[in-house]
Amino acid sequence: xxxxxxxxxxxxxxxxxxxxxxxxxxxxxxxxxxxxxxxxxxxxxxxxxxxxxxxxxxxxxxxxxxxxxxxxxxxxxxxxxxxxxxxxxxxxxxxxxxxxxxxxxxxxxxxxxxxxxxxxxxxxxxxxxxxxxxxxxxxxxxxxxxxxxxxxxxxxxxxxxxxxxxxxxxxxxxxxxxxxxxxxxxxxxxxxxxxxxxxxxxxxxxxxxxxxxxxxxxxxxxxxxxxxxxxxxxxxxxxxxxxxxxxxxxxxxxxxxxxxxxxxxxxxxxxxxxxxxxxxxxxxxxxxxxxxxxxxxxxxxxxxxxxxxxxxxxxxxxxxxxxxxxxxxxxxxxxxxxxxxxxxxxxxxxxxxxxxxxxxxxxxxxxxxxxxxxxxxxxxxxxxxxxxxxxxxxxxxxxxxxxxxxxxxxxxxxxxxxxxxxxxxxxxxxxxxxxxxxxxxxxxxxxxxxxxxxxxxxxxxxxxxxxxxxxxxxxxxxxxxxxxxxxxxxxxxxxxxxxxxxxxxxxxxxxxxxxxxxxxxxxxxxxxxxxxxxxxxxxxxxxxxxxxxxxxxxxxxxxxxxxxxxxxxxxxxxxxxxxxxxxxxxxxxxxxxxxxxxxxxxxxxxxxxxxxxxxxxxxxxxxxxxxxxxxxxxxxxxxxxxxxxxxxxxxxxxxxxxxxxxxxx
Amino acid sequence: xxxxxxxxxxxxxxxxxxxxxxxxxxxxxxxxxxxxxxxxxxxxxxxxxxxxxxxxxxxxxxxxxxxxxxxxxxxxxxxxxxxxxxxxxxxxxxxxxxxxxxxxxxxxxxxxxxxxxxxxxxxxxxxxxxxxxxxxxxxxxxxxxxxxxxxxxxxxxxxxxxxxxxxxxxxxxxxxxxxxxxxxxxxxxxxxxxxxxxxxxxxxxxxxxxxxxxxxxxxxxxxxxxxxxxxxxxxxxxxxxxxxxxxxxxxxxxxxxxxxxxxxxxxxxxxxxxxxxxxxxxxxxxxxxxxxxxxxxxxxxxxxx
Numbered sequence: 014x015x016x017x018x019x020x021x022x023x024x025x026x027x028x029x030x031x032x033x034x035x036x037x038x039x040x041x042x043x044x045x046x047x048x049x050x051x052x053x054x055x056x057x058x059x060x061x062x063x064x065x066x067x068x069x070x071x072x073x074x075x076x077x078x079x080x081x082x083x084x085x086x087x088x089x090x091x092x093x094x095x096x097x098x099x100x101x102x103x104x105x106x107x108x109x110x111x112x113x114x115x116x117x118x119x120x121x122x123x124x125x126x127x128x129x130x131x132x133x134x135x136x137x138x139x140x141x142x143x144x145x146x147x148x149x150x151x152x153x154x155x156x157x158x159x160x161x162x163x164x165x166x167x168x169x170x171x172x173x174x175x176x177x178x179x180x181x182x183x184x185x186x187x188x189x190x191x192x193x194x195x196x197x198x199x200x201x202x203x204x205x206x207x208x209x210x211x212x213x214x215x216x217x218x219x220x221x222x223x224x225x226x227x228x229x230x231x232x233x234x235x236x237x238x239x240x241x242x243x244x245x246x247x248x249x250x251x252x253x254x255x256x257x258x259x260x261x262x263x264x265x266x267x268x269x270x271x272x273x274x275x276x277x278x279x280x281x282x283x284x285x286x287x288x289x290x291x292x293x294x295x296x297x298x299x300x301x302x303x304x305x306x307x308x309x310x311x312x313x314x315x316x317x318x319x320x321x322x323x324x325x326x327x328x329x330x331x332x333x334x335x336x337x338x339x340x341x342x343x344x345x346x347x348x349x350x351x352x353x354x355x356x357x358x359x360x361x362x363x364x365x366x367x368x369x370x371x372x373x374x375x376x377x378x379x380x381x382x383x384x385x386x387x388x389x390x391x392x393x394x395x396x397x398x399x400x401x402x403x404x405x406x407x408x409x410x411x412x413x414x415x416x417x418x419x420x421x422x423x424x425x426x427x428x429x430x431x432x433x434x435x436x437x438x439x440x441x442x443x444x445x446x447x448x449x450x451x452x453x454x455x456x457x458x459x460x461x462x463x464x465x466x467x468x469x470x471x472x473x474x475x476x477x478x479x480x481x482x483x484x485x486x487x488x489x490x491x492x493x494x495x496x497x498x499x500x501x502x503x504x505x506x507x508x509x510x511x512x513x514x515x516x517x518x519x520x521x522x523x524x525x526x527x528x529x530x531x532x533x534x535x536x537x538x539x540x541x542x543x544x545x546x547x548x549x550x551x552x553x554x555x556x557x558x559x560x561x562x563x564x565x566x567x568x569x570x571x572x573x574x575x576x577x578x579x580x581x582x583x584x585x586x587x588x589x590x591x592x593x594x595x596x597x598x599x600x601x602x603x604x605x606x607x608x609x610x611x612x613x614x615x616x617x618x619x620x621x622x623x624x625x626x627x628x629x630x631x632x633x634x635x636x637x638x639x640x641x642x643x644x645x646x647x648x649x650x651x652x653x654x655x656x657x658x659x660x661x662x663x664x665x666x667x668x669x670x671x672x673x674x675x676x677x678x
Numbered sequence: 679x680x681x682x683x684x685x686x687x688x689x690x691x692x693x694x695x696x697x698x699x700x701x702x703x704x705x706x707x708x709x710x711x712x713x714x715x716x717x718x719x720x721x722x723x724x725x726x727x728x729x730x731x732x733x734x735x736x737x738x739x740x741x742x743x744x745x746x747x748x749x750x751x752x753x754x755x756x757x758x759x760x761x762x763x764x765x766x767x768x769x770x771x772x773x774x775x776x777x778x779x780x781x782x783x784x785x786x787x788x789x790x791x792x793x794x795x796x797x798x799x800x801x802x803x804x805x806x807x808x809x810x811x812x813x814x815x816x817x818x819x820x821x822x823x824x825x826x827x828x829x830x831x832x833x834x835x836x837x838x839x840x841x842x843x844x845x846x847x848x849x850x851x852x853x854x855x856x857x858x859x860x861x862x863x864x865x866x867x868x869x870x871x872x873x874x875x876x877x878x879x880x881x882x883x884x885x886x887x888x889x890x891x892x893x894x895x896x897x898x899x900x901x902x903x904x905x906x907x908x909x910x911x912x913x914x915x916x917x918x919x920x921x922x923x924x925x926x927x928x929x930x931x932x933x934x935x936x937x938x939x940x941x942x943x944x945x946x947x948x949x950x951x952x953x954x955x956x957x958x959x960x961x962x963x964x965x966x967x968x969x970x971x972x973x974x975x976x977x978x979x980x981x982x983x
Contacts, residue, residue, distance in 0.1 A: 025895060106959065107834045110827035115741035115753055187834075192955075195830055197753050531888065534849030535856040537824035537961075541849070 014323050014504060016497040016511075022322035023490050035074045035100055038083035039333040040321065042313050043075075045306050045346065046295045047339055052076040052231070052262075053096040055288070058255045061233075061264040063292035064595040066483030069264045072292060073100055073233045075337070082143035088338075089147040096229045097144070099136045103129070105239035111194060113243060120199050125244050128190050130205035133232065134168075135183045137214065138176055154221040161221070164213050168205055208251050211259050231260045238269035245272040249281050267291060268593040297480025299598055299617075308475050309351055311485045312358040316507050318486065325506035328353050361510050362489070362518060364470030367449050371407035373515070374465045380456050384414045391417045392424045406431070412445045415452035415566070450629065451558065451566030458559050458627050468624045469518035477522065477620045477630045479598065484621045487528065492521025519624075526624035539590040542647065546587070547596060549646045549654060550618050551626035556658070556665060557636060558628055567629035570617035571636040572602060573643050580640065587647050588616070595619055600632070679952050680785050682910055684980040690796070693976045694723070702728035702792070703763030706745070706780060708771030709735045714970045716796040720770040723794070728766055736775040738962060741829050743779050752829050758783050765791035769944055774936050774960055775828055778947040781981075782830070785951050790982040795940055797874050797907065799972030801846060814881050816846040818970075819963035825854055825935070826960065831950055833957030835860060838931055839923050840959075841902075841916055843868040843938035843946060848885030850937040850961055855889055863896035866919050870906025870938055874974060878906075882938070906938065909979065912945035920953065933957035941977065948981075 052059065053076050063069045074080060077100040081093055108128070113121040145152030155161055156175070165173050169186075173179050186203055193202050211230065219226050234240075234248055251261040253275050265271055273281040283289050297307045317333060320326050330350055335341050344350060365373070375381045385399055388410055394402075402410045409427055416422050430441035453465050468477065478485035495517035504510060513521075530551075533544040550571070557568045573580065580588075591597040597616040620630035638646065645657045686693070705728035711721040724731045732746040742749045743758065750758045760783065767780055784791055803814040827833070840860060842851055844867050851867075854860050867890065873879045883890070893900045902919070904911040916932070924930040934950060934957065936943040950956040 104834045104836055106825060106827055107832060110829070110832035112738075112741060112829065114739065114751070115829035117753070191833055194832055528888070532852065532856075535852035537853050537856070538821050540853060541819075541821045544849075 015502070016493060016500050016504065019319065019322045019324070019504070020490065020493045020497050023318055023486070023493065034079055035077060035102075036079040036083045037071050037074045038080045038085060038337065040317070041071060041075045041080070041337040042310060042317060043337055043339055043342055044296065044310060045342055047342065050290055050295065051339070052098060052233075053081075056257075057284075058252050058260050058287040059262045060237075060283070060287050060289045061262070061292060062267040062289055064267055064481070064593070066481045066595075067293040067296060068482060069266075069292055070102070070235055073098075073235060073264050077233065078140040078143050080337075082140070082147055084143065084146040086147070091224055094144070094148070094225050094228055096231060097140055098231045098233055099133060099140060100233050100235065101129070101133055101136060102235040103132070103240060105236050108244055109239065109241050111244075112241065116194070116197050118243075120197060121243065122247065123199050123202065123204060124190060124194050126207065126247065127202055127205055128187070130207040130210050131183050131187050131190070131203075133207050134205075134210065135180065137211075138179060138183075141218070142176065148222075148224060151222045151224060155218060158217065158221050160217050161214075164217055168210055168213065170203065208254075208259070215258055229257060229260065231262055233262045233264060235264045237263035238265040238271050242272050243276070246274050246276045249273065249275045250277070253279055253281055253286055262287075266593060267293065268589060293480055296482075299479065299600060305351075307480060308472070309345070309354060311475055311478070311482060312354045312471075313345075314482055314486065315358060315361075315489055316354065319507050319510065324504065324510070325508075326357075327506065327508055328357070357507060357510075358471050360512060362469075362471035362474060362492070362513055363515070364472050365466060365515055367445075367453070368408045370453050370465055370467060371411040371449060374411055374453055374456050374463075375403050375407050377456075377463050377465070379460055380463050380465075383459075384410055387414050387417065392427075406435070408445050408449055409441070411452050411456070412449045415455060416444055416448050448566060450631070454558055454567070454627060454629060458555060464516070464519060466515035466519035468522035468630065469515040473630065474518075474522070477623065479620055481595065481621070484525070484529065487525040487621075488518075488522055490521075491525040491528070492518045495520045495524070522624040526621055529619075529621045530625050533594075533596065536590070536594045536596070539587060542587060543591055543594065543596050546591070546647055547618065547622055551622060551628065552658070553636065553646075553661060554618065554628045555626045556662060559665070567631060567633035568636050569620065569623060569629050570600070570615050570632055571638055572615045573640060574637050575640045581644070584640070584643060584647060591616070596622075680781060680948065680981045680983045682913075682948075682979055683790075683982050685910070686976075686978040687907075688976055688978075690719075690973045690976050693978075697723070697726055700727060700729055701764060702766040704728060704730045704732065704761065705766040705768065706732050706734045706760075706772065706776075707768045708773065708776065709733050710965060711771055713771075713965055713967055714798070715972055716798055716970060716974075717771045719796060719973060720768045720794065724766065724768055732760070734772060734776045734780065736773075736779060738775070738823065738826060738828075743776070752779060755779065755782060755830065756786055759787075761787055761789040761791075765789060767791055767793050769793050769795040769940050774943045774947055774958070775962075777944065778828065778831070778950055778958060781947050781951045784981070784983050788983045790980070793944065793977075793979045793981060795944070795977040795979075797974030797976070798970030799974045801970050802966075802968055814846075814884075816881070816885070818847055819965050822961045822963035824961060826962070827933075828958045828960055831956060831958035833931065833933060833955065835933065837864070837927065838933050838957070839864055839866055839919060840933040840935060841866045841868060841919055841946075843870075843912075843934075843936045843942040844882055844886050845870070845938035846881050846885050847937055847963075848882075848887075848889065850963065851886055851889050851935075853961065854935060854959070855892065862893045865893045865900060867893065867901050868912060868915060868938065868942055869901050869903050870942060871903045873906045874939070904942075907941045907975075907977065909941045909945040909948060912942050913949055916945065916949045920949075920956075929955065931955040933959060935959040937961075944979070 061069055061073060077098045079100065082089060108125060111121050111124050116124060141152055141155060162174055165179060169182055171182055173182055189201050193199060215230055219228060237245060248261065249272065255261050281287060297304065313331060313336060316326060316331055317336060320333060330341060330344055388399055413427060426441045430439045433439050453467050457463050457465050457467060474485055474488045478488060492513050496513050500511055530547060533547055534540040536543055554568050558566055588597065592599055596619055598619055600615040600617060602613050602615045615635055617632050623630040642657055645653050705724040707721060707724050711717045735744050737744060741752050743752055745760050769777060801816055801818060803816045842865055844851055855862065870882060871879045890901060902915050904915045920930050920932045923932060934946045936946045950958050
């Protein structure tokens with residue numbers, strides 16, 4: 014296949030989870046934390062939380078009967094029957110539309126509970142049918158159980174004797190529910206309470222076969238946060254009173270506005286009534302350094318999607334089936350396997366070192382001229398010596414260009430660094446370590462024609478995506494699209510996949526970033542506001558980085574300098590929304606902070622937005638805003654923002670052309 | 679059924695020259711009548727032409743239609759008596775929820791009415807430099823409540839075709855796709871061509887390009903074209919989609935969402951009250967002040983019930 018076919022496959026794969034059955038067999042990569050957070054084994058009710066794109070839905074679907082008893086599996090054993098997870102993703106817009114103010118409390122409750130019962134009954138029959146693929150006897154016994162059909166008759170008030178009839182009955186009654194809602198007439202709607210329904214059915218089904226006599230049933234309600242409050246409360250009633258036969262669980266976006274209230278006066282408490290599993294923290298804890306686990310997982314997912322697009326792969330362990338199994342985890346932690354995987358991904362997405370980036374920077378004639386002139390001015394070196402430096406140590410000369418007017422800068426330092434054979438324990442080494450990357454960003458922002466690939470490389474993609482697999486795949490996808498413009502050869506295996514050039518990755522990262530920024534206005538209900546805040550912060554961070562006279566160059570996070578109590582509700586609400594949509598990533602700061610000060614909390618602009626604004630994706634230095642300034646960034650009119658910007662520009666000593674930068678934000 | 683009987687489409691001057699007497703007994707207008715030049719004009723026109731002018735808003739939280747000083751829960755829409763004599767409804771200032779309920783009440787009460795709409799001469803926008811080209815950054819509305827089906831028009835999303843009227847605010851369409859419930863393959867988009875002014879179609883294309891690309895992957899015919907100021911033609915397009923859906927899912931059914939021009943929203947509201955099994959989704963954006971400028975052409979549609 015050629016690269017175009019592969020990218021178009023990757024592109025549709027991004028949305029295919031919507032249309033197929035809920036089974037993720039062959040497309041799930043078992044994360045290493047799976048054994049500790051196996052949804053099948055956890056005895057209490059769970060609330061599975063995570064940001065957008067962290068894979069909540071996939072995680073639940075993996076444990077659901079759809080994947081555990083997928084008809085294509087040939088490794089299902091009796092042990093799999095110990096727990097059966099039913100998965101319910103409600104049609105949340107439809108449910109939210111069933112408001113009490115329109116339908117009355119009584120009717121709204123009945124419509125919702127009946128809808129939930131019908132859909133869960135359908136899910137229950139699907140689970141029986143999926144199990145039947147592997148244990149024919151079980152489904153046969155249930156089909157022959159008079160007790161079962163008699164219970165079904167009690168529930169449906171209809172004589173039903175087969176699963177086909179039952180499913181038809183469900184479809185008909187779902188249709189009656191929808192037409193009755195709009196005429197607000199409950200007379201034709203069956204009245205079923207889901208808990209009572211399961212209380213009746215589960216013991217009967219369990220008695221049909223020894224194999225399932227000890228089985229536990231769990232129900233997972235996905236997208237819980239998008240249900241109306243009263244609907245969440247109805248489900249909370251069931252969560253509060255889960256028993257060992259039937260455990261109710263929910264999955265929702267972290268930090269979303271969710272109700273912990275039941276319909277009565279009771280309150281749900283973590284950990285008494287449920288345990289929260291914070292999925293994105295498990296995949297990637299932002300307060301820890303980059304984990305090898307995340308790098309491995311993203312590699313595996315990239316290779317797996319290339320395989321699913323039709324390419325071969327010669328790493329045996331990395332097959333769509335094996336990699337989704339818990340038992341593969343041990344083997345995947347072995348060094349040899351990891352090396353093999355990293356070798357493939359790093360070959361596809363090579364990672365230029367900063368020194369290499371400095372060399373690339375000096376291939377740009379306009380950058381080279383500026384840097385050479387400046388260096389000549391400050392060092393008095395001959396043209397020949399400077400050329401040597403450009404040739405041998407591009408990292409030194411590029412760094413010097415950016416830091417020459419710092420107080421402690423001296424040419425002698427550079428000379429002693431070279432004399433010491435570039436030893437890492439030298440002060441100038443530290444300077445390079447701190448300032449080289451920032452110098453490269455600054456060079457890029459100087460001229461639209463300079464495009465040093467500062468975002469290129471597998472490791473950088475991992476840091477930019479920060480635990481968000483969807484973002485990682487977007488970065489790869491857009492890079493592949495760039496490569497596909499020029500590369501037309503046939504590709505048959507992952508191992509012979511062409512190397513993506515730095516420049517393609519750079520353009521790909523910018524393009525993925527632009528897409529991510531364009532998506533922000535769609536984040537309900539504060540999308541427009543968040544979009545304007547990101548534009549303004551992107552602008553301020555890029556100004557901060559362009560300044561001439563600063564000692565702290567890479568900025569992409571901030572804190573608000575105020576007493577906690579002084580943060581207004583309005584600002585707090587926006588910050589919560591930004592966190593919930595992962596527009597901001599929250600950190601708990603440690604240094605030089607007063608207790609009870611909001612400075613203890615720092616917010617990083619999600620690094621996926623960095624390439625669009627040409628700023629750093631690394632969390633290095635921060636900006637500080639007063640409440641008033643931050644309020645202007647969030648809510649200020651264009652003119653007020655312009656004043657704030659002007660004030661900031663004057664403190665940074667930004668070059669004139671960059672001052673004019675972005676208009677109308 | 680309500681049907682369109684007549685359609686006057688005129689330059690504003692020619693239209694206003696014909697004002698000579700109070701032609702209507704009661705007129706209905708949106709709550710915000712100082713948003714822009716045309717809503718100010720609409721307010722003045724209604725007061726000149728009608729004995730009585732009532733403000734109408736729909737409060738989704740309370741499910742209440744507020745007409746003048748009275749509030750009515752929409753669940754009892756059959757008992758809402760607000761019409762008498764000759765009726766004028768202003769579509770310039772009213773949004774789709776109010777229009778749809780006014781149409782519904784007119785249908786039940788067999789009340790004929792005229793519907794007024796004034797096009798703008800411009801929408802407020804700033805230029806935005808995006809890479810190599812300059813595009814328009816329209817500033818028409820602020821964040822709303824998120825997408826909610828309207829009472830009386832609430833149907834499931836799954837497996838249903840949704841017809842989306844597109845305009846300059848691509849993010850509102852994007853927000854719909856964002857919630858995973860709406861499958862790209864189930865979307866038919868109504869694209870307003872010709873637009874109010876030739877050339878404007880490129881803005882709606884530009885603002886929706888990303889999402890259009892997504893839905894085009896599934897069906898090449900998922901973009902339907904009908905004039906941005908032509909409710910009649912848009913109605914016919916909806917009818918076609920609705921009928922063709924019956925072949926697929928054995929029942930005539932569709933969901934509608936309006937993010938485009940008002941004349942297309944009129945078509946959606948009109949279609950929804952005339953047909954069974956039609957869902958309507960709306961995101962309740964907060965319209966910005968000075969969202970448009972100037973006066974364009976004026977439409978007066980006459981409907982009979």
